[in-house]
Amino acid sequence: MRTREEYLNSVHRWGKIWGFSMTAVLLVFPFAVCLIFGAVPNWRGLGFGLLATAPMYWAVGIIETFTYIPMLGAGGSYLSFVTGNISNLKLPVALNALEQNNVKANSEEGEIISTIAIAVSSIVTTLIIILGVILIVPLMPVLQSEALAPAFAQILPALFGGLGVVFISRNWKIAIAPVILMLVLFILVPALNSGTVGIMVPVGVLFTLGVTRLLYKKTSFLD
Amino acid sequence: MEFSVNSPVLFVLAAIIILIVLLQSVFFLLKALKRAREIGMEKSMLRKTIRTAAIFTIMPAVAIVVSVMTLSKDLGLPLPWLRLSVVGSLSYETIAASNAESAMGLVFGSGTALNASEYVTIALVMTASILVGIWLVPLVCKRQLGGMLKMEAKDKKWSELFQSSLFIGMISAFVGYVFCDVAGVGGGNLSGLIPVFVFFVSAIVMAVAGILSKKTGWRGITDYALPASLILGMASAIPLTAWLS
Numbered sequence: 321m322r323t324r325e326e327y328l329n330s331v332h333r334w335g336k337i338w339g340f341s342m343t344a345v346l347l348v349f350p351f352a353v354c355l356i357f358g359a360v361p362n363w364r365g366l367g368f369g370l371l372a373t374a375p376m377y378w379a380v381g382i383i384e385t386f387t388y389i390p391m392l393g394a395g396g397s398y399l400s401f402v403t404g405n406i407s408n409l410k411l412p413v414a415l416n417a418l419e420q421n422n423v424k425a426n427s428e429e430g431e432i433i434s435t436i437a438i439a440v441s442s443i444v445t446t447l448i449i450i451l452g453v454i455l456i457v458p459l460m461p462v463l464q465s466e467a468l469a470p471a472f473a474q475i476l477p478a479l480f481g482g483l484g485v486v487f488i489s490r491n492w493k494i495a496i497a498p499v500i501l502m503l504v505l506f507i508l509v510p511a512l513n514s515g516t517v518g519i520m521v522p523v524g525v526l527f528t529l530g531v532t533r534l535l536y537k538k539t540s541f542l543d
Numbered sequence: 544m545e546f547s548v549n550s551p552v553l554f555v556l557a558a559i560i561i562l563i564v565l566l567q568s569v570f571f572l573l574k575a576l577k578r579a580r581e582i583g584m585e586k587s588m589l590r591k592t593i594r595t596a597a598i599f600t601i602m603p604a605v606a607i608v609v610s611v612m613t614l615s616k617d618l619g620l621p622l623p624w625l626r627l628s629v630v631g632s633l634s635y636e637t638i639a640a641s642n643a644e645s646a647m648g649l650v651f652g653s654g655t656a657l658n659a660s661e662y663v664t665i666a667l668v669m670t671a672s673i674l675v676g677i678w679l680v681p682l683v684c685k686r687q688l689g690g691m692l693k694m695e696a697k698d699k700k701w702s703e704l705f706q707s708s709l710f711i712g713m714i715s716a717f718v719g720y721v722f723c724d725v726a727g728v729g730g731g732n733l734s735g736l737i738p739v740f741v742f743f744v745s746a747i748v749m750a751v752a753g754i755l756s757k758k759t760g761w762r763g764i765t766d767y768a769l770p771a772s773l774i775l776g777m778a779s780a781i782p783l784t785a786w787l788s
Contacts, residue, residue, distance in 0.1 A: 322578075327581075332684065335681055335684060338570070339681035340678060342564070343677050346677070347670060348556075349557065352556050353666060356552055357544055359658075361660060361667055365646040366646075368642075369647075373643070374668075385680055389684055390687065391713070402567060402630065403568065404629055405632065407713065411713065412599075413596050420592075426703070428582065432584065437595075437596040440593050440597050441600040446568070446628055448600075448608060452612075459608070459612075463605065463612060464609060464613070470780040470785075471780050474738055474780035478745045478775075479603070480718060482768070482776065486749060502715045502718060506719035506720055512719070514723070517716055521712070521716045524713060524716035525709055525712030525713060528712035528715065529708045532707075533701075536704055
């Protein structure tokens with residue numbers, strides 16, 4: 321039987337192959353459209369469009385990469401950064417699976433469970449979107465109805481209510497300070513809203529790590 | 544070939560790329576299942592993980608379908624289908640498409656028929672601006688997770704606290720977000736309370752499921768507790784919005 325290290329090395333090797341290949345594959349779409357329709361990009365639009373969009377999203381992407389990798393594990397990271405929806409789907413699904421099976425995220429079982437959960441979630445998401453695209457005509461009036469709009473607008477509070485109560489109650493000692501900080505910041509700073517919550521995740525993570533380290537080293541509160 | 548944002552050839556292109564993305568997920572799923580068998584993990588645990596992950600994903604995935612529909616009004620169906628099946632999100636794609644369109648003197652949301660040049664410009668901005676995670680992860684993942692393993696070998700308790708802190712840090716940011724519009728309540732705008740109440744409905748459902756599971760000894764309740772809390776929380780938003788808006 322392979323050792324844990326051999327398995328992880330194999331995941332990383334395949335992760336690199338898939339990751340670099342997917343970078344190229346995703347760029348195929350715009351270039352193929354150019355070739356098929358004989359179109360040339362609007363260079364001014366491309367330049368200014370990239371200038372207005374890329375710097376912020378590349379900066380956020382770099383910070384998110386370093387923040388989420390330790391939470392997602394190896395297989396989970398290689399999958400999640402391709403399929404997206406990390407904080408609102410892939411990470412919650414992995415956390416829920418770890419919690420239900422009572423396995424630690426940094427164990428080999430944790431690596432396997434989170435990879436399985438994220439892979440299944442990615443497959444199901446892709447299939448549901450395909451179904452939605454095929455059935456767009458009958459589904460559109462239902463899913464975009466005014467009656468259902470409030471439910472879809474509140475998906476994040478509904479998701480983190482359930483997830484939060486489990487993780488905060490289990491780790492209340494390390495959760496007090498970051499939850500208070502985030503409540504104060506989000507209530508008092510008008511610029512913090514649904515569009516900026518992603519940027520606040522690394523802030524919350526770094527603050528929690530700092531407070532936990534302080535409590536661990538300087539007090540007996542976490543014993 | 545005459546261009547249209549819903550041209551059949553665009554559907555074929557998007558479908559091929561999405562199929563490759565799907566294959567990647569299947570590949571890692573099979574790889575993880577094979578390893579699980581090698582180290583003797585219980586089949587029931589794996590089955591439960593697959594079942595609950597699939598059920599939990601349904602509602603967020605339907606929300607993504609709604610986003611595809613929203614974007615399709617301007618960009619046609621194939622591009623939003625592709626973008627939201629890979630790294631994209633509604634907010635990111637809207638910002639990227641708006642920036643690209645305004646740089647070309649167009650207005651996003653106006654429903655103007657795009658030509659091939661405008662379309663490909665938008666597609667390039669949307670794709671290139673968010674690629675960073677896909678190529679950066681292969682470069683840093685092994686080293687970063689190797690550091691975590693070294694930390695675990697050196698101080699197991701700190702390693703566990705470190706991992707919990709990561710999760711709590713992320714969750715605390717989203718808890719803060721839930722309360723971001725509460726400040727407006729003082730001025731008479733009660734709609735800022737909607738996400739707060741939805742959050743608590745979901746939290747109460749989860750807590751009740753946990754208590755019931757402990758009292759009855761039926762672990763099955765907790766398997767479906769998170770999807771149930773998500774659906775009931777979202778459902779509560781409908782009367783809450785009617786009441787507080």
